[in-house]
Amino acid sequence: xxxxxxxxxxxxxxxxxxxxxxxxxxxxxxxxxxxxxxxxxxxxxxxxxxxxxxxxxxxxxxxxxxxxxxxxxxxxxxxxxxxxxxxxxxxxxxxxxxxxxxxxxxxxxxxxxxxxxxxxxxxxxxxxxxxxxxxxxxxxxxxxxxxxxxxxxxxxxxxxxxxxxxxxxxxxxxxxxxxxxxxxxxxxxxxxxxxxx
Amino acid sequence: xxxxxxxxxxxxxxxxxxxxxxxxxxxxxxxxxxxxxxxxxxxxxxxxxxxxxxxxxxxxxxxxxxxxxxxxxxxxxxxxxxxxxxxxxxxxxxxxxxxxxxxxxxxxxxxxxxxxxxxxxxxxxxxxxxxxxxxxxxxxxxxxxxxxxxxxxxxxxxxxxxxxxxxxxxxxxxxxxxxxxxxxxxxxxxxxxxxxx
Numbered sequence: 227x228x229x230x231x232x233x234x235x236x237x238x239x240x241x242x243x244x245x246x247x248x249x250x251x252x253x254x255x256x257x258x259x260x261x262x263x264x265x266x267x268x269x270x271x272x273x274x275x276x277x278x279x280x281x282x283x284x285x286x287x288x289x290x291x292x293x294x295x296x297x298x299x300x301x302x303x304x305x306x307x308x309x310x311x312x313x314x315x316x317x318x319x320x321x322x323x324x325x326x327x328x329x330x331x332x333x334x335x336x337x338x339x340x341x342x343x344x345x346x347x348x349x350x351x352x353x354x355x356x357x358x359x360x361x362x363x364x365x366x367x368x369x370x371x372x373x374x375x376x377x378x379x380x381x382x383x384x385x386x387x388x389x390x391x392x393x394x395x396x397x398x399x400x401x402x403x404x405x406x407x408x409x410x411x412x413x414x415x416x417x418x419x420x421x422x423x
Numbered sequence: 424x425x426x427x428x429x430x431x432x433x434x435x436x437x438x439x440x441x442x443x444x445x446x447x448x449x450x451x452x453x454x455x456x457x458x459x460x461x462x463x464x465x466x467x468x469x470x471x472x473x474x475x476x477x478x479x480x481x482x483x484x485x486x487x488x489x490x491x492x493x494x495x496x497x498x499x500x501x502x503x504x505x506x507x508x509x510x511x512x513x514x515x516x517x518x519x520x521x522x523x524x525x526x527x528x529x530x531x532x533x534x535x536x537x538x539x540x541x542x543x544x545x546x547x548x549x550x551x552x553x554x555x556x557x558x559x560x561x562x563x564x565x566x567x568x569x570x571x572x573x574x575x576x577x578x579x580x581x582x583x584x585x586x587x588x589x590x591x592x593x594x595x596x597x598x599x600x601x602x603x604x605x606x607x608x609x610x611x612x613x614x615x616x617x618x619x620x
Contacts, residue, residue, distance in 0.1 A: 260541050340537050343596050344457050353599070384600075385609055388590035389617075393582075396589035399540050402550070403581075412582055420586075420617035 245271040246278055250292035255330055259289070259337035286341040290348055293338050294355055303360055305367040311376045314367065315414045319394065323405035326398050339399060361387070378423045390417045442468040443475055447489035452527060456486070456534035483538040487545055490535050491552055500557055502564040508573045511564065512611045516591060520602035523595050536596060558584070575620045587614045 249270035253262050264285055268275045282288045306314045325331055342349045364387055371377045377386075393413055397403055446467035450459050461482055465472045479485045503511045522528055539546045561584055568574045574583075590610055594600055 258541065336540050340540050343533050343537050343540075344455065346598060349598055382609065385590075385606075385613065388594065388599075389586055389610070389613060392589040392593040393585035396593055397585065401543060401546055402585075409582075412579065413586070416582065416586060416617040420613040 242271070242273050242277055243281065246273060246281075246288065247292040247295050250288050251296070251334060254289065254292075254337050255333045258333055259340055262289070262337075264288075286345055286348055289334075289337055289341060290351065293334055296334075303363045305363050307367055307370055309374065311367070311371040311374075312414060312418055315390070315418075316411050319390075319410040319414060320407055322394070323407075323410050326405060336399070375423070377421055381421050386417060386421050389420065390414065439468070439470050439474055440478065443470060443478075443485065444489040444492050447485050448493070448531060451486065451489075451534050452530045455530060456537055459486070459534070461485075483542055483545055486531075486534055486538055487548065490531055493531070500560045502560050504564055504567055506571065508564070508568040508571075509611060509615055512587070512615075513608050516587075516607040516611060517604055519591070520604075520607050523602060533596070572620070574618055578618050583614065583618050586617065587611065 246267060249267050250262070253266055253270060257266070262285060264275055264278055267288065268278055271278075278288065282291065305318055308314055326335070338352070342352055365383055368377060368381070368383050368386065372379055372381065390413065394405065394410070397409070398405060403409065443464060446464050447459070450463055450467060454463070459482060461472055461475055464485065465475055468475075475485065479488065502515055505511055523532070535549070539549055562580055565574060565578070565580050565583065569576055569578065587610065591602065591607070594606070595602060600606065
């Protein structure tokens with residue numbers, strides 16, 4: 227006998243899925259990633275553990291999807307382009323620094339980074355689904371600066387983005403210091419100096 | 424009745440401790456950090472779980488000490504100083520890139536980074552015990568370059584080190600690309616350009 231999904235059961239599945247992803251985000255914020263368990267997610271979402279394992283192979287996979295749902299509004303992202311690259315990048319990095327200092331944001335992003343370091347397959351998914359649209363927007367802004375003569379045409383844009391964003395990310399991940407406006411502004415100024423014509 | 428440790432029991436303790444730390448390093452390399460358990464460490468080291476919990480409160484703490492034992496030869500570290508800062512930094516970063524591409528090195532350093540992201544207290548210990556001597560050596564090399572007029576006296580050396588090392592570390596941690604000689608050399612050249620007088 228073949229089993230066919232009725233519209234009702236599809237709707238129920240979707241509801242369970244949403245409840246699981248929401249429970250995962252809540253519990254990461256409350257407990258941190260290390261103490262998060264599939265059992266706790268199931269209990270909070272009001273489903274059985276088997277329902278979770280039917281859709282996701284591991285805790286890491288659920289966490290990833292729960293964060294992916296949050297980033298879906300980044301698909302159409304654009305960076306500001308006032309014609310002044312330095313000012314625009316400072317604006318973007320200051321806003322990101324503010325976001326990173328929000329405790330509600332901190333726990334899930336730490337959880338995601340922990341997953342990514344340990345899991346190359348998830349990293350590939352992250353790069354394609356979460357990072358690619360944001361990275362494309364950054365590259366568009368830099369190409370616009372190249373067109374305006376603010377960056378040389380042969381600039382290694384990947385290296386520029388590494389030098390701009392990695393110190394920011396590492397400082398936050400390793401808690402080596404606060405992401406102050408001064409820090410962020412200096413980072414933008416020095417990075418542009420490194421690549422100026 | 425007070426219990427006093429005999430020399431024999433102290434020796435036995437030390438032997439158990441070494442066996443536990445060695446087992447931890449072996450198992451991280453074999454299984455990766457996520458699958459490492461206190462049970463597995465105890466079994467490999469030939470001790471009871473309680474022996475481990477007597478000395479360490481968590482898996483992260485054992486992992487940290489097992490890696491700390493490896494880094495003890497870095498206490499007296501000095502960076503090369505031929506008088507040519509660019510050449511010396513390229514040499515150091517190329518050597519570090521080679522070390523990071525060694526599979527035996529990869530698993531424990533990933534494990535350590537995963538621990539640090541999730542654990543502020545361990546991060547403080549890491550900074551004091553493992554990072555501080557290496558960082559001091561880097562700062563000594565940069566100050567020598569300042570004395571030689573290759574870097575301005577008012578250079579923000581912390582920012583310089585962030586811009587030099589964070590892209591390197593992030594690229595490796597997130598597997599966004601290989602740490603080639605070209606990449607490492609460009610990173611040194613651009614960073615020095617950002618801070619040149």
